[in-house]
Amino acid sequence: MKAASSASPRTGRPGIAWAIPGVLYFVFFAGVPLVMVFYLSFTDWDGLANPHWVGGENWSKLWDDQRMRDAIWLSVLLTVLSWAVQTPLALLLGVWAAGKQRNRAVLSAIFFLPLLASSVALGLLWKTIFDSNLGLMAQISDWFNLDNADPLGSESGALWVIVFVSAWQWVPFHTLIYQGGARQIPRSFYDAASIDGAGTVRQFFTITLPQLRNTIVTSSVLMVVGALTYFDTVLIITRGGPGDATTIVPYLMYKEGFDSFNLGYASAVAVALVVVATAVSLLMVRLTGFSRMRSTREGM
């Protein structure tokens, strides 16, 4: 510390050296792995011996791999469905929760609860509930004397379960974002509209929705990037099944890497995941004008 005081007495500005530990640390555990995963995608590696170079073999295999195409398609589908389910819910709940009444505060606190648990804990809870033999589904079916409903047994059912469970987990988070956004809409807008005789619904569409434009963008970007990497939920509830009906890209990578131990090939899948995730977020940022916003405060 004494050393530093001699550096620039007038302003006492820190040098860039202060950033170096953090940068090195991050580079070592994130930057280097990112480069390495690219390198490993050109190797054959079984996790036991050392990786050896095989050139573009993994990549040509990946290009022809129907499972990869299916996984990308499923990831996109899951992302779109998640967005389509979560956005309206979070938007409406957020706008509603922005109100000041006391009961809303209490309810908001309860709505928030799912966000406190890990995906693993929630996955186990929902797996139990959706169990076609011992779960809620079985019990409800019993009440009505129906054949046991088995949402996890069908391909589309299992995908919807993942969509539902992740919505249950993440809607509270996005509700908070929308709540923050809605609270910043000046009240005078609504007063003016009321004087013009606009009803609740019209006010929602003419004032609330346009005013929340940036919030919607912020929330959507987070949602899409998040949905591309759902993994815990899939591993715990469906293990990618039935068949490969919920084998999304991260799960395919996990299976290839730590079940088949084709770690070189799995690395190629991982690189593809990085490319897709980055491309999607850049695309969204570009298309929606997210980057032109002065700050996300504007979007909150």
Add this chain to the structure above:
Amino acid sequence: MTQTTTDQAGRPTLATSGHGHAAPKAPRRRGRFSWHRVNYAAGAGAFLWLVIVVVPLYILVASTVQSRADYLDKGPISLPSDPNLDSYQNVLEGDFPRYLLNTVIVTVACAAIAVVLSVMVAYSVVRTRSRLSRGIFQAFLLGLAIPAQAVIIPVFWIITKLQLYDTLLAIILPTAAFSLPVSVLILVGTMRDIEEELYESMALDGASPARMLLQLAVPMSRAGISTVAVFSALTAWNGFLFPLILTQSPENRVLTLGLYDFVGEFRVDIPSLLAAVVLSMLPIFTAYLFARRQLINGLMGVGGR
């Protein structure tokens, strides 16, 4: 991709809270949001969502106070006929306390690393004259886009080469690294708000950069630091992928991996399994009761991952 971007001058900004300090406050009058009062449909919708949220939580808790046989007999939603806490006892007598301790160690260590490093990086980025600062900041921005899943294979390789496989450090090191980008962004945002005059007056007293950090920047960024601490702690607490790949033995199991393994251990003893789920949520739930604002701010960071 968090709630962060750069403003027109290329300076990063970040909102650390969903509301409160951004747009000019609307003039306050009674009956704000008059249109809400008549909105029964929205109220009904909110009630419906309440049911969707509460019923699973009810099932969660109600299942845990049943016996295994009762649960298998009657199913998850029935009222427990003979409520008891045996399943909790069962869980607590097993390895759960060890998993909890491991998780606490991992969580505290991750939060400590993330706070110390990100404070230093943010301080340097905000205050330095070096032209590199912008580049460093952009690098962390880009770092946000790296999904932890995508680099798990090389991380596994590195951890193995460091001889750290199946240790708590194997979880701590990468987990803390992956919470750095969000942490740096949050703190850069907070530290930008500290007024230049304050630094200048300290400089007149001949304060060193280190003293300014400890006596000015850190105290003035308390909100941001607590957000970073909560965010990185939650990331560590709930993290699953790194523990799954990088640890194995019960000595080094954290709660998330422990829960996952309870499936194979408790099997159809659903009450015990769910009791473990409840117990794993309890610490965060308690924190939520006592420090709601900080927790929410931290969580807003989690979503950024």
Add this chain to the structure above:
Amino acid sequence: MRSLIPLGRRRRIRTPLVAVAASLLAASTLAGCGSSGPGGGKDTLEVWVYQDGSTTIQEDFVEQFNESSDIDVDLVQIPGANYQDRMRTAMGSSNAPDIFFNWGGGSISDFVDDDLLVDLTDTVQSDPELKDAFIPSILDAGAVDGHYYGIPMRGVQPVILFYNKTIFEEAGLSAPETWDDFENAVDTLLAEDITPIALGGLDSWTEQMWLEYLLDRIGGPEVFDRIRNGDSSAWGDPAVLRAAQEIKDLVDKDAFGNFQSLSQTDDGVSTFFAQGNAAMHLMGSWEFANQNTNQPDFAQNDLAWTTFPAFPDGAGDPTDVVGNPTNYWSINSQVTGDKLDAAIEFLKVSASQEYAEALAANGDVPVTSNATDLLDQSPAPEFAHFAYDLADQAPSFTLSWDQALVTARATPTLDAISKLFAGQLSPEEFVDTLQNEG
């Protein structure tokens, strides 16, 4: 002022670096407290075992072993569906187990290729007491290329067709002897609104058991022998297609009910079966001990067992068996010197009379040569004799496919099976997929 910066930089670097070093050090100390247990301390052997109902036996014997040995054994129990994945991951790491539970065959052949295992051939050959303790075919089943890498440590595990005799009686059925009987039983049960077969679709290795038996009964054990020896084109044998078609028929009929969300590894299927929701359950012999522990009423009153039905015009002998001969202990080649001696001593424990008795008392069927004498000590001698004779008299004992094949082939095979059951692959596509990947 700029000129001052380089001057200060060199010294300034220290403050932050020291701070970080200190915090990392603190973190590693913290981490250290948690990791003191295993990880290859000098005087302990880390032993990994798949955690299930039989693990208590290993616990007891480890405790006994530690009392007399200078080098302690630390038993690490790994539960859940992915023991093999995790064991394999660990074997590629710096903290690999010293001794580990495995299934022999393909499940360890990758390790053998990379010289990660201790070759026990000389140990076994030079110690008649050890060699003769086990049924020779079981000891040999764990060998790779004629070398022993594993010592049997559990009971024999043939796959058996369990059924609920109460349901069968009520439906006027008897144990199916032929595939026609079996199909008739399925149809009858379906008409009575009972799920004919319990199956854990989340674990594709349980689906695999159906194909293993069907392929054996239809085409004989030679078809899979060819596949195992590296001839992927043998998947093109008409018997494979026929077996897949039988599966498709059963799935289409709903013979397996809601199987996709059930799991064997969490006992979901066993509970489902024990609750009387399903009439049959094809599972390894361990299922008996499992039911006997968890649902004793069911095990005593309703549970019955039989061999897999014969195929009318099939090439396979109806007394052929599929399954796991047993599980084995293998030793990591990193273990040397005194530790290796202790490890070998530990492996010899499972050849002992006491160990075999403990297995028998747990409901397992020991694989020691004198097992027949012990079977009467089983909690269910009738079942123990059945399982023993089944394995003993089988003209062919096919190792479970996923254990017989190397990892790189086993996973695509399981995937294809899972897709066949899910209706995502037609029988023809199933054959094509396996010829290309399995």
